[in-house]
Amino acid sequence: xxxxxxxxxxxxxxxxxxxxxxxxxxxxxxxxxxxxxxxxxxxxxxxxxxxxxxxxxxxxxxxxxxxxxxxxxxxxxxxxxxxxxxxxxxxxxxxxxxxxxxxxxxxxxxxxxxxxxxxxxxxxxxxxxxxxxxxxxxxxxxxxxxxxxxxxxxxxxxxxxxxxxxxxxxxxxxxxxxxxxxxxxxxxxxxxxxxxxxxxxxxxxxxxxxxxxxxxxxxxxxxxxxxxxxxxxxxxxxxxxxxxxxxxxxxxxxxxxxxxxxxxxxxxxxxxxxxxxxxxxxxxxxxxxxxxxxxxxxxxxxxxxxxxxxxxxxxxxxxxxxxxxxxxxxxxxxxxxxxxxxxxxxxxxxxxxxxxxxxxxxxxxxxxxxxxxxxxxxxxxxxxxxxxxxxxxxxxxxxxxxxxxxxxxxxxx
Ligand code: ASP
Ligand code: MG
Numbered sequence: 524x525x526x527x528x529x530x531x532x533x534x535x536x537x538x539x540x541x542x543x544x545x546x547x548x549x550x551x552x553x554x555x556x557x558x559x560x561x562x563x564x565x566x567x568x569x570x571x572x573x574x575x576x577x578x579x580x581x582x583x584x585x586x587x588x589x590x591x592x593x594x595x596x597x598x599x600x601x602x603x604x605x606x607x608x609x610x611x612x613x614x615x616x617x618x619x620x621x622x623x624x625x626x627x628x629x630x631x632x633x634x635x636x637x638x639x640x641x642x643x644x645x646x647x648x649x650x651x652x653x654x655x656x657x658x659x660x661x662x663x664x665x666x667x668x669x670x671x672x673x674x675x676x677x678x679x680x681x682x683x684x685x686x687x688x689x690x691x692x693x694x695x696x697x698x699x700x701x702x703x704x705x706x707x708x709x710x711x712x713x714x715x716x717x718x719x720x721x722x723x724x725x726x727x728x729x730x731x732x733x734x735x736x737x738x739x740x741x742x743x744x745x746x747x748x749x750x751x752x753x754x755x756x757x758x759x760x761x762x763x764x765x766x767x768x769x770x771x772x773x774x775x776x777x778x779x780x781x782x783x784x785x786x787x788x789x790x791x792x793x794x795x796x797x798x799x800x801x802x803x804x805x806x807x808x809x810x811x812x813x814x815x816x817x818x819x820x821x822x823x824x825x826x827x828x829x830x831x832x833x834x835x836x837x838x839x840x841x842x843x844x845x846x847x848x849x850x851x852x853x854x855x856x857x858x859x860x861x862x863x864x865x866x867x868x869x870x871x872x873x874x875x876x877x878x879x880x881x882x883x884x885x886x887x888x889x890x891x892x893x894x895x896x897x898x899x900x901x902x903x904x905x906x907x908x909x910x911x912x913x914x915x916x917x918x919x920x921x922x923x924x925x926x927x928x929x930x931x932x933x934x935x936x
Pocket of ligand 2: 532675
């Protein structure tokens with residue numbers, strides 16, 4: 524008998540019929556396993572609640588916002604548990620509070636501190652399916668908190684860690700993690716296995732399958748995470764510890780992110796403190812900067828370029844116009860039509876020439892590279908947005924990602 528934590532996302536429980544389907548899926552697994560099921564709010568409920576809050580207040584109080592948002596998941600646990608009862612299963616719903624998911628006080632982005640999984644364990648021992656509300660917790664001061672958007676993934680992984688579950692299954696509307704977006708690359712392949720670090724890079728680079736924090740948590744506690752489809756029975760992708768065989772493959776996937784914009788500040792005086800001033804003013808507005816490039820200085824002046832989320836771009840540009848004046852820069856230029864394409868793979872640690880191959884591939888397609896950044900296991904290039912598809916296809920081809928890697932055979936959990 525295995526202990527399995529399953530998580531079903533908002534699109535999997537979007538209406539009564541879908542909740543019924545999930546209940547049948549749960550019933551199939553319940554046979555000879557102990558099951559904890561974590562669910563998100565139905566469909567776009569959380570977005571709807573957020574919009575409502577902003578209708579009644581321009582800046583809703585964070586405590587009240589969490590009070591509101593946590594209701595979404597509470598609806599789903601009750602409905603799913605009723606659906607399980609209707610199938611003759613024994614099941615019990617538990618809120619984040621009842622499951623003793625203790626967090627810090629940071630409303631809207633709380634961190635899980637500990638889980639006293641006694642109540643969940645008691646339900647399992649009594650032969651019940653424990654249906655736990657995702658995304659919510661309780662602070663030390665007994666305030667309801669939420670874990671940030673997509674936080675139900677984190678609830679599931681954290682429960683799996685606390686219960687020492689055999690696997691944490693994340694059911695979603697995609698059937699796994701692909702070598703590239705299949706909408707762009709028809710030959711993209713579903714990976715049967717991927718290392719935590721690769722998944723983290725892919726998540727932050729735009730492949731939105733799992734919430735990043737849940738992957739960090741899974742890595743820290745070595746929780747095997749199986750990303751799979753709610754609607755199909757086939758196995759999906761196992762996110763797991765790195766294995767030596769994984770290093771034989773240089774590149775695991777190509778990702779792209781079209782949600783970025785680029786801003787450059789031209790002819791900034793090149794003296795100490797300028798970058799601090801520029802990025803200080805951006806940080807004050809809680810805008811997260813991604814890549815930064817500063818050119819070499821000529822006659823005491825330099826250019827600084829950086830990328831940021833496109834939605835923050837107007838606000839940042841306004842702030843920078845001001846800063847440019849105060850520090851005596853020539854001005855700013857911005858470009859909303861940029862995209863970031865990246866290659867990811869733990870094999871990069873032990874292979875050389877990977878970045879060069881990427882640049883050569885883009886050059887062959889006459890795609891100009893505007894900015895470059897690298898990490899231990901990824902290389903990213905900022906390019907003109909209209910070349911995104913071309914770039915992703917060319918890279919997928921150049922690194923032969925359509926071919927199955929030996930490390931993947933027989934990988935399924
Ligand atoms: N309902 C929350 C959200 O939409 C949490 C989740 O779906 O994981 O962000
Ligand atoms: Mg979600």
